[in-house]
Amino acid sequence: MWRFGRRRADRALATYQRELIDTHYREVENMYTKMRMWRHDYRNHLQTLKALAEQGDLDAIRDYLDKLDDELIVLDSPVKTGNAMADAILSSKMSLAESRGIATRVDAHIPVKLRISELDLCCILGNLFDNAIEANVGVPENDRMIRVYMDMKGTQLYISFTNTAAAGKRRKVHGRFRTTKTGEGHGFGLLHIDEIIEAAGGYVSRNSEDGAFTTEILLPQQ
Structure with missing residues (x-):
């Protein structure tokens, strides 16, 4: 029974990952398509x-x-990190957040090649941004906020996402923060982020205070 449940969870995670990659690819491709049209x-x-x-x-x-x-x-991309794929996904998510009345500020620099692939980096950034946008649902519009900071700390890339949240201080279950989303498939984003970071030998920390949630990540360079 345990093995059956594990296989089912693995299949669900694999399906989620494919859908996530497809979504992020379309967002990036849409931005580049617009740029190619202008060049044409x-x-x-x-x-x-x-x-x-x-x-x-x-x-x-x-x-x-x-x-x-x-x-x-x-x-023009409002974000210039030094990584074209990261620029595209961050710019796309910024536009989505601002269309929902969320004040968004991104200060991001990626001056080196990382141990993880660009696709995995975009999965991390896309997931974090999606979670931050979702967390702002229910927050009064004047209080909505997402702040993103990325830069090198020694030989590692430091990533910080902070956002307002409507549910107050979140609690951990078995050492992990549970997603506030509902429905099948939700929660896989956090699991996917953790798997990518663990495989790269990185570090992730999450902290919930009343009205705000912060995720901090360290990723080793190549």
């Missing part, structure tokens, strides 16, 4: 500007450049 239109933009220049219409050129500038601001 680059020649057309130049031709338009040349035509306006030949006509000597400086006001039209300025107006056109202003519109291009606005478009680039929308497409």
